[in-house]
Amino acid sequence: MTTSAPGVHADAPQRRLYGRRRGRPLRAGQRALFETLLPPLRFALPESGTLDPRSLFDAAIREVWLEIGFGAGEHLAYQAAAHPDCGLIGSEVFEPGIAHLLTEIKDRPLNNVRLFIDDARLVIAALAPQSLGRAFILHPDPWPKERHKKRRIVSRETLDQLAVALRDGAELRIATDDPDYGEWIAERVAAHPDFVPLPTDPRPADWPPTRYELKAQAQGRVARLFSCRRRARPAGP
Numbered sequence: 001m002t003t004s005a006p007g008v009h010a011d012a013p014q015r016r017l018y019g020r021r022r023g024r025p026l027r028a029g030q031r032a033l034f035e036t037l038l039p040p041l042r043f044a045l046p047e048s049g050t051l052d053p054r055s056l057f058d059a060a061i062r063e064v065w066l067e068i069g070f071g072a073g074e075h076l077a078y079q080a081a082a083h084p085d086c087g088l089i090g091s092e093v094f095e096p097g098i099a100h101l102l103t104e105i106k107d108r109p110l111n112n113v114r115l116f117i118d119d120a121r122l123v124i125a126a127l128a129p130q131s132l133g134r135a136f137i138l139h140p141d142p143w144p145k146e147r148h149k150k151r152r153i154v155s156r157e158t159l160d161q162l163a164v165a166l167r168d169g170a171e172l173r174i175a176t177d178d179p180d181y182g183e184w185i186a187e188r189v190a191a192h193p194d195f196v197p198l199p200t201d202p203r204p205a206d207w208p209p210t211r212y213e214l215k216a217q218a219q220g221r222v223a224r225l226f227s228c229r230r231r232a233r234p235a236g237p
């Protein structure tokens with residue numbers, strides 16, 4: 001499947017999206033939410049130039065945070081409710097997960113959520129420099145087979161692009177319960193010149209476990225949490 005977001009930069013590479021968009025058919029109520037609740041929350045990328053994510057929000061917000069692959073969206077909804085002064089952008093492609101988030105927020109007064117229903121790599125690449133205050137990549141697909149590891153979303157390229165989009169001092173949070181992916185992430189974060197590791201023990205109070213983390217815990221696996229700060233850019237001339 002190639003990505004096909006409306007409003008994607010004309011020169012954006014057509015990249016393959018690994019992972020599923022569809023699961024079990026949506027129930028009628030979920031389909032209705034796709035037609036009513038999703039359109040005002042959903043955004044497309046500008047055809048050229050960069051995206052200033054503040055422009056997606058009506059109300060005054062302090063900064064914009066991004067969650068990549070929000071799954072069923074509980075963490076996104078939690079952050080939006082806990083930080084009403086921040087705008088939360090969530091990116092996800094799996095329809096049942098999106099439907100779950102819409103169900104979760106339909107009766108809640110969350111005006112600070114916007115959704116990019118396509119490949120997160122497109123929105124990361126389009127964000128204006130220093131336009132994000134925080135980013136989350138929680139339990140990304142581990143792609144355990146050797147030949148599939150190049151599909152992992154945590155890569156030097158993604159970290160490079162996030163380093164552009166995150167403002168100085170902004171936090172990047174990553175979690176995985178896959179030991180091999182944990183090592184992979186640790187190596188890439190430690191090797192990246194723009195990120196400084198931060199402690200995650202004790203666990204930050206505003207970092208609740210996601211659905212995948214709870215599932216992993218129930219199966220006896222321990223999640224590895226990573227937090228790092230975007231290093232301050234050198235002062236200009």
Ligand SMILES: C[S@@+](CC[C@H](N)C(=O)[O-])C[C@H]1O[C@@H](n2cnc3c(N)ncnc32)[C@H](O)[C@@H]1O
Pocket residue numbers: 017018019020068069070071072091092093094097118119120121137138139140141153210211212213
């Ligand atoms: C293992 S699930 C974890 C979901 C959630 N973060 C959690 O911790 O419960 C990974 C999610 O990332 C989504 N995903 C994978 N690649 C993506 C991409 N390129 N852009 C947006 N979402 C993606 C998948 O659809 C899936 O819902």
